[in-house]
Amino acid sequence: MDLEHPRDIRISCAPALAPWLEAELAKLELPVVARTRTSVSVRGGWRDTWRLCLELRTAFQVLFPLARFPCGGPDELYAAVRGMAWEDVVPPDGYLTVESRVDHPSIDNSMFPNLRVKDAICDRLVAATGRRPDSGAERRGVVVHLAWLRGEATISLNAAGRKLADRGYRRNPHRAPLQETLAAGIILATGWEGTTPLVVPMCGSGTLAIEAAMIGLDRAPGLLRPTFAFSHVKGFDAGVFKGLRAATRRRAAKTLRAPIIATDLDPEAIEAARRNVETAGLASLIDFRVCDFADTPLPDEAGVLIVNPEYGSRLGSEATLAPVYERLGAFFKHRCDGWSCFVLSGNRTLTGHLGLRATRRVPFFNADIECRLLEYRMWRAAASAATEA
Numbered sequence: 001m002d003l004e005h006p007r008d009i010r011i012s013c014a015p016a017l018a019p020w021l022e023a024e025l026a027k028l029e030l031p032v033v034a035r036t037r038t039s040v041s042v043r044g045g046w047r048d049t050w051r052l053c054l055e056l057r058t059a060f061q062v063l064f065p066l067a068r069f070p071c072g073g074p075d076e077l078y079a080a081v082r083g084m085a086w087e088d089v090v091p092p093d094g095y096l097t098v099e100s101r102v103d104h105p106s107i108d109n110s111m112f113p114n115l116r117v118k119d120a121i122c123d124r125l126v127a128a129t130g131r132r133p134d135s136g137a138e139r140r141g142v143v144v145h146l147a148w149l150r151g152e153a154t155i156s157l158n159a160a161g162r163k164l165a166d167r168g169y170r171r172n173p174h175r176a177p178l179q180e181t182l183a184a185g186i187i188l189a190t191g192w193e194g195t196t197p198l199v200v201p202m203c204g205s206g207t208l209a210i211e212a213a214m215i216g217l218d219r220a221p222g223l224l225r226p227t228f229a230f231s232h233v234k235g236f237d238a239g240v241f242k243g244l245r246a247a248t249r250r251r252a253a254k255t256l257r258a259p260i261i262a263t264d265l266d267p268e269a270i271e272a273a274r275r276n277v278e279t280a281g282l283a284s285l286i287d288f289r290v291c292d293f294a295d296t297p298l299p300d301e302a303g304v305l306i307v308n309p310e311y312g313s314r315l316g317s318e319a320t321l322a323p324v325y326e327r328l329g330a331f332f333k334h335r336c337d338g339w340s341c342f343v344l345s346g347n348r349t350l351t352g353h354l355g356l357r358a359t360r361r362v363p364f365f366n367a368d369i370e371c372r373l374l375e376y377r378m379w380r381a382a383a384s385a386a387t388e389a
Contacts (some may be wrong), residue, residue, distance in 0.1 A: 008347045009049060010041045011040050013040070017185045025031060028055060047240070051244065053230065056221075056222075062158070077146075077153055080155075081117050083124075089234055091234055092131035094119065094134075095133055096141055098117045099143065099146070103148070117144060117155070122135065144158070160194075161227075168224045169279040177207055186364065190304050193216065194258060196301065197299040198305035199260075199304070199306075203262035203270075206262055206272070206286070209260055210286070213277075213280075214282070217256060218251060219252040261289070263286045265289075307344075309342075321350055322353050325354050337378055344366070346369040346371040351372075360374050
């Protein structure tokens, strides 16, 4: 197989993150060829996937297609996959994982297609080399992805292996943490780039602040990952990738141009955040404090404030949270003059208690909860408005 032959690389993401993923890809200057609600596809070769895995903040998986074919059942799937030159891709003494997304009437056991693909690859390798790789679900070697939707199957290499959202720094998630890719999308949606202060009350385990720091430094999130699945594919050039990592690391700034302050009333949350930020290598760049959100210190220079309060789906209830939102609205009005304040919430009734009119509403999904990132520009005129969010 010629992996350097350009093809359409599919990059998956969570619902509502595709616009921010596409904006990231524009900066990488890879031509976008297709878009869906949960993916963006670009034209490129195998080594382009290495860069994508290093650089992308809002992506889940980077899927590099190897073959696409009509498929009416498991036997056809096995025959087509066995006919591929896996001896060019999978080391016979390596480790293989097969994952899938299947919607076909012949399949009522989601693991069966994975088994057929694995058997086809291993049988091909035994015939070609006399050996077969170990296999399992651990994603610590070559990861093959099957997308079998109705009558067509696509076989791809999952270049990342584990989801790119798994940065590796969040050793202490605390309670109901934001996923890293969602946090990055929120920061990108605010337009914050590190030139003005960023304040994150109710910061929890610190994901928003950590993702913001990496954006402000232009530090690629993939630098935190020790390995990717692409490094286990035959023909991987470790020297080239080492040079790519080094160049990406040199590009990042050493210090932020403006402060990041993150606060939470829960001392355990702040302790978890501090451990996470140390793991991320950013310990000296974020000012974590234990305090009520209303006592959060604000720099003299106005900037961006982001808060992700509870909204009664996983934590809290509307009755107990309504006064919190009322206090949050008062905090914006009385202390945040000149700031752009953002609230992520999945509860329109509760955001009504803020007593402010949102100037922008950006859709996001927090797991399966449909949310809005609401922007409140707290100029003096805006601070006097008291209408439903």
